[in-house]
Structure formats: structure tokens, C-alpha cells
Amino acid sequence: xxxxxxxxxxxxEFRQEVxxxxxxxxxxxxxxxxxxxxxxxxxxxxxxxxxxxxxxxxWLWATAPEEYGGGGLSLDHAVVLEEEVDSYGxxxxxxxxxxxxxxxxxxxxxxSEEQKQEFLPKIFxxxxxxxxxxxxxxxxxxVASVKTRAERNGDEYVINGQxxxxxSDLGCDYMWTLTCTDNEAPRHQxxxxxxxxxxxxxITVQPMDLLIAGGESGAGSGVKNTVYFxxxxxxxxxxxxxxxxxxxxxxxHLELEHGSGGRIGRNWMVDNLFDYCRKTNRRGEPLTKDPDxxxxxxxxxxxxxxxxxxxxxxxxxxxxxxxxxxxxxxASYFRKMSGLRMxxxxxxxxxxxxxxxxxxxxxxxxxxxxxxxxAIVAIHPGGTADIQKxxxxxxxxxxxxVRERAGALA
Amino acid sequence: MDLALTPEQEMLKSAVRGFIQQEYPxxxxxxxxxxxxxxxxxxxxxxxxxxxxxxxxPQEFGGEGGSFTDAGVMFEELGRGxxxxxxxxxxxxxxxxxxxxxxxxxxxxxxxxxxxxxxLLVPAVTEADYSWHPxxxxxxxxxxxxxxxxxxVKVYVFDATFATHLLCAVRSENGNDVGLVMxxxxxxxxxxxxxxxxxxxxxxxxxxxxSVDPSNVLGGSIxxxxxxxxxxxxxxxxxxxxxxxxxxxxxxxxxxxxxRTRVQFGTPIGRFQRVQDHIINLVNQLDAAxxxxxxxLWKMDAGREATDSIxxxxxxGSTAYHEACNFAHEVHAGVGSMTEYxxxxxxxxxxxxxxxxxxxxVHKRLxxxxxxx
Numbered sequence: 001x002x003x004x005x006x007x008x009x010x011x012x013e014f015r016q017e018v019x020x021x022x023x024x025x026x027x028x029x030x031x032x033x034x035x036x037x038x039x040x041x042x043x044x045x046x047x048x049x050x051x052x053x054x055x056x057x058x059w060l061w062a063t064a065p066e067e068y069g070g071g072g073l074s075l076d077h078a079v080v081l082e083e084e085v086d087s088y089g090x091x092x093x094x095x096x097x098x099x100x101x102x103x104x105x106x107x108x109x110x111x112s113e114e115q116k117q118e119f120l121p122k123i124f125x126x127x128x129x130x131x132x133x134x135x136x137x138x139x140x141x142x143v144a145s146v147k148t149r150a151e152r153n154g155d156e157y158v159i160n161g162q163x164x165x166x167x168s169d170l171g172c173d174y175m176w177t178l179t180c181t182d183n184e185a186p187r188h189q190x191x192x193x194x195x196x197x198x199x200x201x202x203i204t205v206q207p208m209d210l211l212i213a214g215g216e217s218g219a220g221s222g223v224k225n226t227v228y229f230x231x232x233x234x235x236x237x238x239x240x241x242x243x244x245x246x247x248x249x250x251x252x253h254l255e256l257e258h259g260s261g262g263r264i265g266r267n268w269m270v271d272n273l274f275d276y277c278r279k280t281n282r283r284g285e286p287l288t289k290d291p292d293x294x295x296x297x298x299x300x301x302x303x304x305x306x307x308x309x310x311x312x313x314x315x316x317x318x319x320x321x322x323x324x325x326x327x328x329x330x331a332s333y334f335r336k337m338s339g340l341r342m343x344x345x346x347x348x349x350x351x352x353x354x355x356x357x358x359x360x361x362x363x364x365x366x367x368x369x370x371x372x373x374x375a376i377v378a379i380h381p382g383g384t385a386d387i388q389k390x391x392x393x394x395x396x397x398x399x400x401x402v403r404e405r406a407g408a409l410a
Numbered sequence: 411m412d413l414a415l416t417p418e419q420e421m422l423k424s425a426v427r428g429f430i431q432q433e434y435p436x437x438x439x440x441x442x443x444x445x446x447x448x449x450x451x452x453x454x455x456x457x458x459x460x461x462x463x464x465x466x467x468p469q470e471f472g473g474e475g476g477s478f479t480d481a482g483v484m485f486e487e488l489g490r491g492x493x494x495x496x497x498x499x500x501x502x503x504x505x506x507x508x509x510x511x512x513x514x515x516x517x518x519x520x521x522x523x524x525x526x527x528x529x530l531l532v533p534a535v536t537e538a539d540y541s542w543h544p545x546x547x548x549x550x551x552x553x554x555x556x557x558x559x560x561x562x563v564k565v566y567v568f569d570a571t572f573a574t575h576l577l578c579a580v581r582s583e584n585g586n587d588v589g590l591v592m593x594x595x596x597x598x599x600x601x602x603x604x605x606x607x608x609x610x611x612x613x614x615x616x617x618x619x620x621s622v623d624p625s626n627v628l629g630g631s632i633x634x635x636x637x638x639x640x641x642x643x644x645x646x647x648x649x650x651x652x653x654x655x656x657x658x659x660x661x662x663x664x665x666x667x668x669x670r671t672r673v674q675f676g677t678p679i680g681r682f683q684r685v686q687d688h689i690i691n692l693v694n695q696l697d698a699a700x701x702x703x704x705x706x707l708w709k710m711d712a713g714r715e716a717t718d719s720i721x722x723x724x725x726x727g728s729t730a731y732h733e734a735c736n737f738a739h740e741v742h743a744g745v746g747s748m749t750e751y752x753x754x755x756x757x758x759x760x761x762x763x764x765x766x767x768x769x770x771x772v773h774k775r776l777x778x779x780x781x782x783x
Contacts, residue, residue, distance in 0.1 A: 002411055004411060294783055306702065316413045333694075389683075398670055398680030
């Protein structure tokens with residue numbers, strides 16, 4: 001076993017190259033507000049610019065095939081890249097791009113050659129930002145019951161419906177959208193996925209008013225929107241996987257969204273909290289010397305370590321093409337619930353300074369306050385904590401008569 | 411990065427699994443638990459003959475010189491039983507203590523004998539003031555003419571009933587040092603009394619006017635013995651954790667199987683989300699134990715600083731085994747409490763391994779210290 005990437009001489013040279021390159025290409029103006037809603041268009045432009053630069057080097061989707069605009073690099077190269085970008089507090093891509101991550105992977109598995117040529121290079125080179133559109137007012141956990149209708153009309157489909165909890169602030173270029181392609185067909189045989197250009201007539205985006213715009217993508221999304229489709233005409237070419245074949249595409253999409261992609265790197269919130277407790281005195285002593293606080297901090301640390309290892313395991317399983325069963329939803333479930341427990345511990349240790357982002361009286365530059373909100377919101381994206389457990393049970397082989405298989409991941 | 415076992419480790423895993431299935435079926439384990447006669451026994455003798463007890467002992471001292479991960483793979487399979495006997499206590503903990511603090515002569519005398527299973531050297535550390543701190547060691551080693559005289563009462567000693575020799579933590583005559591003395595279990599003045607109840611192979615060890623040869627003092631002096639024990643414990647915890655991982659895995663598989671086959675209200679109980687919750691909690695505990703353990707084993711093999719991981723693995727792993735058994739009992743209900751079913755073998759083991767080499771609470775505190783909190 002080896003829990004660290006094995007770096008060859010060539011990869012160490014690659015790390016040096018990446019470091020040098022990031023030094024020259026990561027703008028010093030990129031900042032990290034606690035609540036991504038406070039991150040304005042300037043920050044977004046800086047991040048998109050970095051994304052394009054990474055993309056042109058093949059470093060945005062390092063392991064994706066070169067013929068589609070990826071880097072064609074090894075897993076260990078990708079790890080080097082993620083580690084180096086992580087040291088700037090950034091992710092790859094450095095902005096919210098759920099549709100690129102999940103739609104790109106789905107097209108890799110289910111798209112036609114022409115569709116791959118059309119969509120993947122734009123995504124992999126960072127030329128476009130893509131949102132995913134699944135949830136509807138009446139289709140949350142039961143995502144297969146979406147009602148947004150896509151009806152064939154000549155060489156086009158006409159799309160009508162409403163999606164919620166969509167995307168981010170500042171718009172997107174493509175909408176990776178799950179629709180119903182047949183009102184009469186049985187469940188799971190009536191769906192279709194479309195890559196929809198966001199500038200088509202009939203699309204309206206309206207921000208939602210939420211506790212906080214959480215997400216599992218790693219990059220703050222700023223806000224979430226309601227998206228209305230009113231007789232939107234989409235070329236039939238943009239239907240991925242075929243009419244009424246959307247559920248099989250969804251299995252790939254959902255597999256990744258449920259945590260099977262894995263993740264490397266640690267939870268910086270734990271470091272921030274340790275740091276805060278070392279520097280904050282109560283009764284003349286640092287909080288870290290209070291036995292109750294130490295106990296709480298260690299509980300948090302242990303859960304964060306387990307979450308890190310689950311993510312690392314999934315990352316390795318995905319990239320080594322090891323057969324996954326329940327591991328994706330397990331990581332997602334554990335992350336959600338340990339995050340919620342962490343927010344309780346933070347409130348317990350910090351008291352009311354965890355409840356304000358006031359510049360003078362809020363703890364940790366507002367990061368503690370935003371965590372109090374985002375830990376709650378994080379329970380639902382990518383499938384609720386309960387849904388993760390339902391999927392785990394099916395994969396373990398106790399939830400249904402036939403044991404469910406994991407979705408294909410290219 | 412590669413989280414797979416090597417082909418050699420996979421072969422070892424399946425060899426050990428086959429051996430355990432053959433030699434330690436449930437009825438044998440139940441009989442051993444009932445009689446307390448796990449050692450000596452025919453399965454134990456065969457286990458010793460495989461040479462696996464020497465897996466961590468260097469080749470120059472008659473062992474196999476395997477890696478921590480090799481040993482973890484092997485002990486994970488023993489944990490599935492759970493196979494009783496002084497495999498961890500003697501061939502891992504005592505062996506490491508001797509490697510850390512023994513003289514060359516002692517290493518040459520003791521390690522090959524431990525590897526061959528001829529000597530079962532079981533650590534006897536804790537006393538009436540139960541803890542794993544040297545301050546709570548009150549047993550004394552006094553000079554006695556040409557020999558050393560040991561007096562004291564060791565309590566809650568794991569595996570003592572199987573011992574041919576006891577590795578006793580003792581205080582020096584002047585009270586300043588705590589070290590280790592190897593005491594033949596058949597010496598006059600040594601008595602071992604099993605502690606009945608829910609413990610797993612726990613015993614009281616009385617040492618009254620016990621004379622031992624000075625060559626049996628580890629490293630030739632009481633001073634330094636305790637640090638050898640602490641080093642031994644640090645090296646043993648990841649192996650103990652691997653044993654717990656195998657145990658959790660067995661408990662998990664047992665529970666999944668039961669929830670698939672037990673029918674109530676006309677359906678397998680695994681279809682009920684209430685029951686699924688227990689299975690999911692169980693597998694989360696299992697995997698938390700598995701990956702904290704194997705990362706620690708890897709760190710040991712790679713020569714990385716592993717102190718934080720060792721405390722993390724013990725705190726997570728012992729909690730996991732304990733909780734895994736609790737969830738399994740929720741799945742199994744009445745059937746789980748029937749001795750003949752076999753779950754209670756694990757439940758009993760999980761309770762004793764919870765405290766063995768320090769409770770999760772202790773290791774959480776040590777982890778906080780290690781992280782500089």
C-alpha cells in the first residue's frame with residue numbers, strides 16, 4: 001500500500017513546473033470571502049481567467065484524454081496539480097462548474113463521437129462554465145420524476161419546465177439538464193439529458209433567497225437560482241445518450257455527485273478552528289488548554305481524518321478503476337453528517353461569535369458563521385444524507401431483491 | 411498512490427483465511443470460550459507451526475521479518491475469528507519490547523523462542539489502580555542476594571492464562587524507575603486466576619516472593635524498561651487495530667447476511683430502513699477503522715512519523731469494534747444474544763480490546779498532545 005502519490009523524478013520536475021507556473025498565473029487579487037455570495041464579478045473573472053490558462057495547458061482536466069482537450073496525464077500528475085492549487089486555497093476548476101464536472105464525465109461515457117468533439121474540448125479547456133439542472137419543485141430526492149418536458153419537433157426539441165437549486169451567480173454558458181422526453185413511458189424509461197446553450201431564447205434565471213448557497217463542488221457557488229424554460233428550442237444534436245435513455249446517463253452523473261469521484265486534501269476548517277482556539281483566551285488561558293474544548297477538538301479532528309481517508313480511498317478507487325459499490329454515498333453521507341456535528345462543536349466552543357460575521361465580533365473572519373449555515377445546507381446537495389443511506393443499502397445488497405450496481409465512470 | 415495489497419499480501423490473506431476457516435470454525439471458538447483452553451490446543455499448535463507468530467520478528471532472530479502491513483493483513487484475518495491466544499500479546503507486544511530494550515543476549519534467547527511459540531511471554535502491566543501510566547505501577551523488584559525478588563498484584567491482565575512467561579512491569583527498589591522483568595509463569599509464588607464475567611481472557615496475576623534470575627531483567631536494568639514497553643505498545647497498536655478491523659468485517663458480514671435472510675412481516679428485515687441504518691452505521695465504523703489502521707501501517711513501513719496516526723487508529727478502531735457489535739446486536743435482536751450464534755464471541759472481545767493498551771479516551775488525549783493542542 002501507498003497512501004501518497006509516488007512521485008518519479010519526472011513528476012517532481014512537473015511539480016516544480018506547476019509551482020513556477022502558478023506563481024506567474026495565480027493573480028494575487030484572488031481572495032476567499034467566507035460567504036461566496038460576497039465574491040463579486042471581479043473574483044469570478046479572475047478565477048475564470050485562471051481556469052482558461054489551466055485549460056490551455058491541459059491542467060484543468062488533467063486526466064481527460066488529449067484528443068478532447070484534456071491533459072492526458074496520469075493520476076499522480078493530477079494529484080500534484082490538485083495539491084499545488086490547493087496550497088492557494090483553490091480547487092480545480094477554481095470556480096463553480098458542476099455541469100462541466102458531471103456533464104463532462106457523463107458525455108465521456110455516453111456521448112456520441114460528434115458530441116464529444118463538440119462539447120468536451122470547451123469544457124476541458126475552461127472555455128465554458130456549465131451548470132447542472134436536475135432538481136424541480138416536485139422532484140427532489142425522487143429525481144427520476146422530473147416533469148420538465150422535452151418534446152421532439154423536427155430537428156429540435158422544445159423544452160418547457162422549471163428547475164430549482166441551480167448553479168451559481170454570474171451565469172453560465174451551458175445547462176446540463178435532465179428532462180422528461182416521454183410523458184407516457186414508464187418510470188426510468190422516459191428521460192433525456194440535454195447540453196443546452198444558456199443563451200437560447202425562453203430561458204429565465206431568477207436567484208433564490210436561501211440560508212446560504214451551499215454545494216459539494218468545493219468551489220463556492222454564491223447563489224442558487226430557479227431556471228424557467230419557456231418553449232426553448234434546442235437542437236436534437238444536444239440530446240446526450242438518446243431519447244428515453246436519460247436514466248442510464250444519470251447513473252454516471254449521480255455516481256460522481258454521490259461522492260464516488262473522491263477527493264484529496266484536508267479539511268482546512270479544522271486547521272482554522274485549531275488556530276482560533278490556540279489564539280483565543282478564556283479565563284487567562286488558550287481555549288486549547290480547556291479539557292472540554294480539547295475533547296471537542298479531537299472529536300472533530302478524528303471525524304475529519306476519517307472523511308479525508310474515505311475521500312482518498314474513493315479518489316484512488318475511481319482512478320485505478322477499482323469496482324465501487326457503496327463507497328461513494330458513504331463518503332458523501334459521512335461528510336455531510338460530520339460537517340453538521342462539526343458546526344455543533346464550533347457553536348459549543350465559540351459561543352455567539354460563531355453566529356455573526358461582524359468584522360469586529362465575528363470569529364475567524366466570518367468563516368465560522370458561514371460554516372454554521374453551510375453545514376445545514378450541505379445536507380441536501382447531491383442527494384440528501386438519507387438518500388445516501390438508501391443508496392448504500394441497495395449497494396450493500398439489503399435494500400432490494402437484486403443488489404444495485406454502481407454507475408459507470410468511464 | 412496505491413491502496414491495493416500486493417499480490418504476496420493477497421496470497422497471505424487467503425492462506426490465513428483458509429487456515430482459520432479450517433482450524434477455528436465457530437464450534438471450536440465457542441468451546442474455547444467456554445473452557446478457556448484456547449492454548450495449548452491443536453489449532454494453536456498448528457497456528458504456531460505456520461511460522462506466522464514470527465511475522466514481525468527479524469530473520470536474524472528466527473522470525474520472518476515481514477512488514478507492518480504484512481502483519482496487519484495476517485492479524486486482520488485472525489480478528490475475523492476472533493481467534494484467541496497470545497498472538498498479539500506475546501509475539502507482537504513482548505517481541506517489540508524485547509527488540510526495543512533487550513540486550514543482544516536476551517534478543518537471541520527470547521525472540522526465536524517467541525517466534526516458534528515455545529515461549530508465550532505475556533505482558534502484565536496494569537494493577538489495582540488501573541491505568542497504562544508508570545505512576546500506577548506498584549509491583550516491586552528487589553535485589554535478593556544473587557537474584558531479583560518480585561512482589562505485586564497485576565490485575566486485568568489480558569492473555570495471562572496462556573502465558574509460559576510474564577513480562578511484568580515493576581518498580582525499582584528505590585522507587586525511581588519502572589521496568590520489565592521476565593518471570594516464568596511456573597515460578598514458585600506466581601498464581602494466575604481468571605477473572606470471570608464479560609471480560610475476554612482477563613486474569614489476576616499474584617507475585618509473592620518470586621525469585622528470578624537477574625538475566626531476566628529486560629536490558630539488565632529496571633531503568634529504561636518502561637520506555638521499551640511504550641515503544642512496544644506503539645508498534646503493537648496498529649497490529650491490534652488490524653485485528654479489530656477483521657473482527658468488525660466479520661461482524662458486518664454476519665449482520666448483512668442475517669438481514670438478508672431473517673424474514674419478519676413477510677419480508678427480509680434488511681428492507682426496513684430502520685434496520686438498514688444499523689448496517690450503515692456498522693459499515694461506517696468498519697471502514698473508519700480500516701483506513702485509519704492501514705494508513706498507520708503504511709506510515710510505519712514507510713518510516714514516516716506515525717505517533718498521531720497510532721493514537722487516531724486506536725481511538726477510532728476500538729470505538730469501531732465496540733460500536734459495530736452494538737449495531738450488530740440491534741440487527742440480530744434475540745438471536746444475537748444466543749451464545750451458540752457466535753456474535754457474543756466478538757462482543758466480549760470488543761469490550762476487552764476497548765481498554766487493552768489504552769481506551770479511546772486515553773488515546774484521544776495523547777492525540778491532542780501530539781497535535782500540540
